[in-house]
Amino acid sequence: MDEKMIVIGVGSRPEGAEYGPELEMAEEEDAKVYEAMAPRGTFTSRGLDPLVRATNGLLPLFDQTPDYPKVEDTDVLPTDFVRVLVMFKEAIDEAIEQDVLRPEMAISLDDVRDDTALMALAGKIDMVAKDREFKRFLSEPIEEEEMAEEVREDVMGPQMSMEEEDDFMMGRM
Numbered sequence: 001m002d003e004k005m006i007v008i009g010v011g012s013r014p015e016g017a018e019y020g021p022e023l024e025m026a027e028e029e030d031a032k033v034y035e036a037m038a039p040r041g042t043f044t045s046r047g048l049d050p051l052v053r054a055t056n057g058l059l060p061l062f063d064q065t066p067d068y069p070k071v072e073d074t075d076v077l078p079t080d081f082v083r084v085l086v087m088f089k090e091a092i093d094e095a096i097e098q099d100v101l102r103p104e105m106a107i108s109l110d111d112v113r114d115d116t117a118l119m120a121l122a123g124k125i126d127m128v129a130k131d132r133e134f135k136r137f138l139s140e141p142i143e144e145e146e147m148a149e150e151v152r153e154d155v156m157g158p159q160m161s162m163e164e165e166d167d168f169m170m171g172r173m
Contacts, residue, residue, distance in 0.1 A: 034079045037086065039112035044073045047115025047122075054125035055084060061129065061138050062087065077112075085109060085121075091138065092128060100137040101128065 048071045056066035071081060088107065095101040107124050111117060128134050 031079055034082045034086070037109060038077045038079060038082045039109050039117075040076050041113035041117075042075060042115070043071075043077065043118060044115055045070075047118030048073070050122040051118045051125070054122040054129065055081075055088075058088060058125050058129040059084070061135060062091070082109070088125060088128075092134075095134055095137050098137070100133050101131065105131075 052068055052071055055068050059066045059068065068081070068084065071078060077085075085107070086109070089109070092101060092105060092107055096103055096106055105124060105128055107121055109121075112121060
């Protein structure tokens with residue numbers, strides 16, 4: 001019996017792996033979302049270097065190697081960098097919601113337009129990376145049921161009531 005291997009992760013595809021057009025379309029859509037979120041402005045090594053250092057300081061808390069490469073001067077942050085920053089943002093937001101971090105530790109990419117904003121973002125990421133409660137928060141296992149519900153909602157949207165599900169199945173929605 002041949003077993004199929006499912007690979008989930010960030011980065012390049014395994015060499016020689018073939019994927020259907022649905023996955024490619026999903027990846028393209030995903031990339032477009034992050035491209036749209038990417039801060040635009042004038043970014044130089046003055047702001048980018050501290051942000052990359054801060055990012056590499058926080059990545060180990062997410063079980064990732066702290067080897068994000070130097071980012072050259074640019075007017076748009078790279079999509080893969082935005083993915084990492086959004087991952088940080090979502091974890092920080094969750095920690096704030098659960099009173100692990102103070103609300104002023106929230107990060108946003110919306111107002112990032114220059115090196116000063118990049119350095120402010122780097123400062124917050126540095127502080128979060130050193131916060132003991134945040135480290136403990138990230139090390140706690142996520143309840144499987146809770147995680148499954150979040151994944152299901154990401155894929156299918158909020159859960160329908162039995163009545164809504166019946167209407168949907170009968171073509172009334």
